Amino acid sequence: MDLMQHLIFFPVLLPLLAGILLLLPPLNGHLDRQRVAVFLINVLLLLTAVALLQKSIAAGPQMYMMGDWQAPFGIALINDRLASVMLLLTALLSLAAHTYACAGDDGRGPFFHPLFMFQVMGINGAFLTGDIFNLFVFFEILLIASYSLLIHGGGKQRTQAAVHYVLLNLAGSSFFLFGLGVLYAAFGTLNMADMAHKAAQLDADDIALAKSGALLLLVVFGLKAALLPLHFWLPRTYAFTSTPVAALFAIMTKVGIYSIWRVHTAIFGDYGGELAGLAVGWLWPLAWLTLVAGVVAVLASQTLKMLTANLVVVSAGTLLLTLALNDVQATAAGLYYLIHSTLLSAALFMIAGLIQEQRGQSQDRFVRGRPVVQPVLLGIFFMVAALGLIGMPPFSGFVGKILILQASSAAVDAAWIWAPLLISGLAAMVMLSRAGSTLFWRAQGQPAQSDGAEPLKIVAVLLLLGASPLMVVFGGPLSELTLAAAEELHRAPVAVAEVMP
Amino acid sequence: METLYAICVGAMTTGGVFLVLRGYTFAVVLGLTLLSYAVNLFLFASGRLVVNGAVILGESDNYADPLPQALVLTAIVIGFAMTAFALILALRARSDLGNDQVDGKTQIYDELPNKARNARQAGDD
Numbered sequence: 001m002d003l004m005q006h007l008i009f010f011p012v013l014l015p016l017l018a019g020i021l022l023l024l025p026p027l028n029g030h031l032d033r034q035r036v037a038v039f040l041i042n043v044l045l046l047l048t049a050v051a052l053l054q055k056s057i058a059a060g061p062q063m064y065m066m067g068d069w070q071a072p073f074g075i076a077l078i079n080d081r082l083a084s085v086m087l088l089l090t091a092l093l094s095l096a097a098h099t100y101a102c103a104g105d106d107g108r109g110p111f112f113h114p115l116f117m118f119q120v121m122g123i124n125g126a127f128l129t130g131d132i133f134n135l136f137v138f139f140e141i142l143l144i145a146s147y148s149l150l151i152h153g154g155g156k157q158r159t160q161a162a163v164h165y166v167l168l169n170l171a172g173s174s175f176f177l178f179g180l181g182v183l184y185a186a187f188g189t190l191n192m193a194d195m196a197h198k199a200a201q202l203d204a205d206d207i208a209l210a211k212s213g214a215l216l217l218l219v220v221f222g223l224k225a226a227l228l229p230l231h232f233w234l235p236r237t238y239a240f241t242s243t244p245v246a247a248l249f250a251i252m253t254k255v256g257i258y259s260i261w262r263v264h265t266a267i268f269g270d271y272g273g274e275l276a277g278l279a280v281g282w283l284w285p286l287a288w289l290t291l292v293a294g295v296v297a298v299l300a301s302q303t304l305k306m307l308t309a310n311l312v313v314v315s316a317g318t319l320l321l322t323l324a325l326n327d328v329q330a331t332a333a334g335l336y337y338l339i340h341s342t343l344l345s346a347a348l349f350m351i352a353g354l355i356q357e358q359r360g361q362s363q364d365r366f367v368r369g370r371p372v373v374q375p376v377l378l379g380i381f382f383m384v385a386a387l388g389l390i391g392m393p394p395f396s397g398f399v400g401k402i403l404i405l406q407a408s409s410a411a412v413d414a415a416w417i418w419a420p421l422l423i424s425g426l427a428a429m430v431m432l433s434r435a436g437s438t439l440f441w442r443a444q445g446q447p448a449q450s451d452g453a454e455p456l457k458i459v460a461v462l463l464l465l466g467a468s469p470l471m472v473v474f475g476g477p478l479s480e481l482t483l484a485a486a487e488e489l490h491r492a493p494v495a496v497a498e499v500m501p
Numbered sequence: 502m503e504t505l506y507a508i509c510v511g512a513m514t515t516g517g518v519f520l521v522l523r524g525y526t527f528a529v530v531l532g533l534t535l536l537s538y539a540v541n542l543f544l545f546a547s548g549r550l551v552v553n554g555a556v557i558l559g560e561s562d563n564y565a566d567p568l569p570q571a572l573v574l575t576a577i578v579i580g581f582a583m584t585a586f587a588l589i590l591a592l593r594a595r596s597d598l599g600n601d602q603v604d605g606k607t608q609i610y611d612e613l614p615n616k617a618r619n620a621r622q623a624g625d626d
Binding site: 073133137144147155156159160162163164166167170171173174177181184 | 517521526529533536537539540543544546547548549568569572575576579580582583584586587590591593594597598603604605
């Protein structure tokens with residue numbers, strides 16, 4: 001037995017074991033030991049993700065059957081380029097968010113580290129799973145961890161945001177199960193590869209069932225991905241939670257996007273026969289409106305954290321538009337933009353956290369207040385993150401937007417995409433320059449007596465911000481990788497027996 | 502049997518959705534519980550209803566689909582945990598925010614309990 005063969009399961013297994021061990025005596029109750037343990041696990045996860053990425057580039061998609069039950073009956077994990085890119089992104093983000101939390105935020109409430117590990121486990125599992133029911137299970141794992149992480153540290157606003165978030169997601173889970181039931185009744189299987197293969201050959205009677213099931217799932221994934229009528233929970237939830245948690249949550253909307261890729265692009269995609277392109281008709285107007293609503297909300301933001309949360313909605317709208325385009329180029333551009341926007345929104349949440357700590361009572365509100373203690377350092381951080389998120393050269397946002405514009409230029413309604421995309425960039429520029437000039441220049445009084453930001457927090461921000469120029473420098477290989485991942489996703493489905501090793 | 506079963510699931514879903522749309526956290530939690538009961542029954546039916554059928558080979562002439570039963574079991578466990586969490590969160594919101602409104606506002610938007618309260622007061626007078 002070769003360890004490399006079982007490597008696929010490690011991104012789920014490692015955080016699960018770590019989460020359990022963190023609750024047991026030698027580690028339980030000792031913050032220092034927990035920090036070191038989780039840091040080590042995060043490094044291991046990063047290495048695993050790199051190894052998996054190499055493997056998926058070299059050998060193509062691999063399916064791993066838990067307990068060696070044969071597909072389509074057993075529990076399948078699938079590692080292809082798309083999944084391993086997402087795993088790598090999660091590992092990087094969780095490493096940075098955890099490093100930031102270690103500077104003191106983790107001690108504000110109990111069980112931060114175990115919950116963090118369970119959250120990472122759920123996210124990794126959702127990216128790896130090869131059947132829809134386990135997608136549901138991993139969704140629930142990441143959700144229940146996120147419910148508790150969300151109220152970490154306590155406070156009125158957090159509880160209020162958590163009530164909305166939890167109740168909405170519980171209702172979403174019920175809908176998910178309804179959708180699953182309908183799909184199982186129509187397909188007789190829940191294995192994604194098997195469903196994709198069977199989609200074109202469904203009986204005429206089952207087509208309507210399958211359609212309603214698929215659209216129910218679109219509602220659920222739309223709730224996670226912040227699709228328009230379902231996005232109202234997001235800004236408050238992200239803005240009111242603690243900084244490292246908000247940074248980690250930057251990947252959560254992307255789990256929704258990823259699930260839409262896996263279900264509506266791969267299963268009900270171009271080869272779905274009568275079911276082909278089922279979601280596109282709905283995604284078009286809703287994604288467009290999400291983007292517009294995000295832009296309006298960005299312009300109305302009152303604090304830097306709220307602004308960042310609304311920028312997350314804008315990036316979700318942009319990604320949903322690339323999903324609505326539904327071709328290989330658009331998916332590849334979307335994947336590039338997804339990596340960029342996850343890392344930079346997380347970075348901006350952290351920067352907002354640092355500014356909030358240094359401005360005394362005015363926190364991160366856009367009002368005249370005390371100057372920050374480290375104007376130069378935070379100013380440079382803010383500038384880099386802002387330029388990246390606006391989409392200005394020389395940072396990754398520019399490349400991401402160019403790729404999306406290029407992919408959409410062939411589409412019939414290019415103007416419908418170009419206009420809101422460019423306007424969203426303009427709105428982000430207006431608000432971020434207003435935010436920056438208010439927070440850094442419109443100051444009065446003396447800076448608070450403090451030593452400035454903890455080194456660990458600065459390291460965390462640097463880790464995320466550093467990725468942005470790197471994504472430009474290695475833009476060639478990276479966009480080739482995203483293109484290859486998108487091609488795998490859009491490929492004609494084959495019978496599940498042929499995917500098996 | 503299918504009709505009766507479908508009516509049961511439908512009625513529970515209707516009740517669940519009605520309660521979920523209410524303004525009080527307790528009603529919403531009850532609604533979510535009803536929804537999860539409905540969804541469990543629904544999942545069970547997704548493998549087609551079979552009377553007197555075993556899931557183990559060689560036990561009977563007609564077989565039931567074992568997969569939905571496994572799915573329901575998982576869904577029950579998860580739904581149970583989630584309901585418990587939602588209840589605890591509702592209690593915490595009650596103490597943190599000082600009221601049991603979903604929005605956390607003191608003004609009461611939910612009309613039905615108000616009507617009942619007014620009727621009771623009118624009866625007292």
